[in-house]
Amino acid sequence: LAKTTQPISMDSYEGQEVNITCSHNNIATNDYITWYQQFPSQGPRFIIQGYKTKVTNEVASLFIPADRKSSTLSLPRVSLSDTAVYYCLVGDVGFQKLVFGTGTRLLVSP
Amino acid sequence: EADIYQTPRYLVIGTGKKITLECSQTMGHDKMYWYQQDPGMELHLIHYSYGVNSTEKGDLSSESTVSRIRTEHFPLTLESARPSHTSQYLCASSEYMVGAGANVLTFGAGSRLTVL
Numbered sequence: 001l002a003k004t005t006q007p008i009s010m011d012s013y014e015g016q017e018v019n020i021t022c023s024h025n026n027i028a029t030n031d032y033i034t035w036y037q038q039f040p041s042q043g044p045r046f047i048i049q050g051y052k053t054k055v056t057n058e059v060a061s062l063f064i065p066a067d068r069k070s071s072t073l074s075l076p077r078v079s080l081s082d083t084a085v086y087y088c089l090v091g092d093v094g095f096q097k098l099v100f101g102t103g104t105r106l107l108v109s110p
Numbered sequence: 111e112a113d114i115y116q117t118p119r120y121l122v123i124g125t126g127k128k129i130t131l132e133c134s135q136t137m138g139h140d141k142m143y144w145y146q147q148d149p150g151m152e153l154h155l156i157h158y159s160y161g162v163n164s165t166e167k168g169d170l171s172s173e174s175t176v177s178r179i180r181t182e183h184f185p186l187t188l189e190s191a192r193p194s195h196t197s198q199y200l201c202a203s204s205e206y207m208v209g210a211g212a213n214v215l216t217f218g219a220g221s222r223l224t225v226l
Contacts, residue, residue, distance in 0.1 A: 032212035043200045043217025044153070087153075091212050098143065098204065098215060099169055100153040 004088050009105040018075045020104050022088035025069050030092035033064060033071045038085045038103070047086075048073070075106075083108045113137045116201050116218035123191055124226050131186045131221045133201030141213060142184040144168075144176060145200040147220075153200065159184060191225040198222045 005023040012018045024033070032051050036044035048055055050062040050071070061074040075082055087103040114135040123129055135142065144157040145168075155168030157176040165176050173195070174188050184203075188195055200220045204213035 034212060034214065036215070041198070041220065041222075043202065043220055044215065045217070046214050049212065049214065098158075098213065099155050100145070102152045 004090055004101045006086075006088060006101060006104045008102065009107070011107050011109065012078055013109050014079055015077050018078050018082070018106060018108075020073045020075075020086050020106070021070055022073070023070045024088070024090045027068050027090055028092065031068075031090045032092065033062065033068075034089045034091070035060070035062065035071075035073045036087045036089065036100075038087065044087060044100075078106075078108045080108050080110065082106065114201060114203055114216055114218040116199075116221050118221060119219060120222050120224075122224045122226065125190075125192055127191050127225075129188050129191050129223070131199050131201075131223070133184045133186070133218060134182050135184075135203045135216070136182065137203060137205065137216065138181065139203035139205050139216075140181065141204040142178065143202045143204070143215070144174075144184070144186050145202065146170060146172065147198045147200060149198070157186065191223075193225045196223060196225050 034049040035047045037047050038044040048060050048062045050064050052064050055062045063072040085103040085105050087100050117132045140161040142159045145153040146156050147153045154170035156170050156172040159165050159178040174186050176186050198220050201218045202215045204215045
């Protein structure tokens with residue numbers, strides 16, 4: 001089970017790009033990296049998933065270096081509504097026990 | 111629109127009562143999970159299931175029990191509620207997404223339990 005480490009909190013302003021890095025030094029060959037977003041009093045919501053290099057969707061990009069020991073979630077031009085906790089998870093297709101780490105609390109200010 | 115439903119959303123109950131938190135999903139997912147989360151704190155996995163008649167304990171020890179008699183239903187029961195059980199309980203299910211590599215979790219809205 002690959003353990004993940006993220007910064008506890010980050011601050012940003014509206015319109016800026018935010019990059020949140022997750023360390024997973026003991027990631028296994030079959031593991032994928034998945035990021036979730038959680039607002040207060042709600043369940044987490046899937047943002048993006050990747051295995052290597054770069055993945056982009058309509059809300060975020062995920063950058064994974066060649067050694068895969070870390071990953072960076074990039075949120076372009078954040079708004080106040082992006083204030084939330086962001087979690088990265090590492091696991092494979094058959095990985096049944098999905099354990100969340102402490103997450104990164106992002107605060108976006110006007 | 112939510113495909114995973116939790117009831118009740120809010121429950122205030124006295125010590126010693128038996129409670130069942132319901133979780134149902136309409137997506138046909140085999141894997142289901144229960145997480146416990148206190149306000150502002152991280153999620154802790156307390157139970158998970160591979161499929162019908164399969165249940166496993168998670169990383170956080172819990173006095174609750176679960177059952178999985180039907181694919182779509184994964185209820186959580188506390189036989190005798192105590193104030194220490196006050197928390198938010200989140201149910202989730204997962205699927206293998208075509209084109210993706212690993213299970214992606216879909217969460218319900220949660221059940222907030224307060225034990226007096």
